[in-house]
Amino acid sequence: MALNNDDLRGDAAHPAALPPTDPRWEEVLSPLRWSEGRVVLLDQRALPSEELWRSYGSEAEVAEAIRSLVVRGAPAIGCAAALALAAGARAYPSDESGLRRAFAGGLALLRASRPTAVNLFWALERQARVFELHVAKGVEAVRDALEREALAIWREDIAACRAIGQHGAALLPDGARVLTHCNAGALATGGYGTALGVIRAAVAAGKRIQVYADETRPVLQGARLTAWELQRSGIPVTLICDNMAGHLMQRGAIDCCIVGADRVARNGDVANKIGTYMVAVLARRHGLPFYVAAPRSTIDLATPSGATIPIEERDATEVTQLSGQLVAPIGVAVRNPAFDVTPAELVTALITEAGVAAPPSEATIAQNLNDTPRRP
Numbered sequence: 001m002a003l004n005n006d007d008l009r010g011d012a013a014h015p016a017a018l019p020p021t022d023p024r025w026e027e028v029l030s031p032l033r034w035s036e037g038r039v040v041l042l043d044q045r046a047l048p049s050e051e052l053w054r055s056y057g058s059e060a061e062v063a064e065a066i067r068s069l070v071v072r073g074a075p076a077i078g079c080a081a082a083l084a085l086a087a088g089a090r091a092y093p094s095d096e097s098g099l100r101r102a103f104a105g106g107l108a109l110l111r112a113s114r115p116t117a118v119n120l121f122w123a124l125e126r127q128a129r130v131f132e133l134h135v136a137k138g139v140e141a142v143r144d145a146l147e148r149e150a151l152a153i154w155r156e157d158i159a160a161c162r163a164i165g166q167h168g169a170a171l172l173p174d175g176a177r178v179l180t181h182c183n184a185g186a187l188a189t190g191g192y193g194t195a196l197g198v199i200r201a202a203v204a205a206g207k208r209i210q211v212y213a214d215e216t217r218p219v220l221q222g223a224r225l226t227a228w229e230l231q232r233s234g235i236p237v238t239l240i241c242d243n244m245a246g247h248l249m250q251r252g253a254i255d256c257c258i259v260g261a262d263r264v265a266r267n268g269d270v271a272n273k274i275g276t277y278m279v280a281v282l283a284r285r286h287g288l289p290f291y292v293a294a295p296r297s298t299i300d301l302a303t304p305s306g307a308t309i310p311i312e313e314r315d316a317t318e319v320t321q322l323s324g325q326l327v328a329p330i331g332v333a334v335r336n337p338a339f340d341v342t343p344a345e346l347v348t349a350l351i352t353e354a355g356v357a358a359p360p361s362e363a364t365i366a367q368n369l370n371d372t373p374r375r376p
């Protein structure tokens with residue numbers, strides 16, 4: 001039985017309960033599509049110049065799309081990987097040992113694509129459990145189950161973002177000038193966004209919000225993606241270079257900061273896009289609230305603190321080139337860590353679909369994980 005985007009249904013009021021060709025997909029602003037057993041991804045490398053959609057039919061292809069940032073942002077990576085296993089299952093053999101080999105191969109490729117965002121491993125674990133539950137029933141059952149689970153992961157992520165938005169909007173006063181770093185928006189999730197989801201919800205509640213977007217070197221997710229996404233949604237946004245945030249805070253132009261997360265350790269330490277730590281230190285210096293918005297799939301209880309979160313090091317060309325143009329001398333030594341860790345003590349509150357852990361700590365996070373998530 002083939003499934004499509006109709007199967008995102010689960011709640012009639014849910015924005016993802018749309019047929020694949022429904023023009024309202026535009027409003028959902030999701031970086032993902034599922035079309036006839038293939039994963040279709042908005043190529044985020046091409047934004048804002050071009051809206052290019054690429055179609056993928058195997059785990060290897062999607063793993064490469066994740067590695068090369070066609071799709072990026074922790075929750076979106078998780079959704080894409082889950083869909084990749086559903087797409088790859090179309091080519092599975094019918095005997096059980098062949099099935100097991102094929103699934104394990106796909107899983108390994110996706111696991112190796114990027115190391116920091118825990119949502120990737122969380123989504124793959126979910127699919128691995130589903131595979132084990134259905135493998136004895138044969139290849140058809142496995143295919144259907146992987147597809148159904150991937151669509152559920154995607155649907156649940158949008159619902160989580162909407163709930164995060166509702167919880168977080170209450171923290172933003174009317175008229176707030178909010179600094180964000182990287183892109184934790186619809187583009188980084190199944191849809192709607194985490195940090196930008198909070199801003200979307202505050203704006204929807206009638207608050208006047210002004211966003212300051214850090215450009216976010218080296219690959220400019222703030223300039224290329226956050227500015228594009230907010231402009232498209234009609235939310236006022238001002239772009240700044242990363243080194244301007246301190247000056248603006250000092251002059252009283254920022255009221256609070258909100259960012260997403262790629263992995264939250266058990267003690268509340270937060271791995272997020274490189275430069276986030278710098279913003280958190282500045283916020284503390286200037287007495288400003290520093291909020292982190294993330295679904296509970298980003299919390300990694302197996303990691304006790306930020307010290308053991310794996311930090312991806314990416315290619316030096318991301319630092320030495322801009323749009324293919326050299327901006328540094330050939331041969332210069334380069335470091336390019338893609339993420340940094342903000343200690344929990346610098347985070348005012350962690351906002352999840354279940355509420356606000358303030359301040360984040362082992363105790364408040366455990367409580368949050370026990371609480372019932374809000375219905376969007």
Ligand code: MRU
Nearest residue numbers: 072073074182184188260261273
């Ligand atoms: O390298 P990226 O673009 O995948 O990094 C993304 C980020 O760091 C985001 O800020 C984070 O994933 C939050 S996504 C809701």
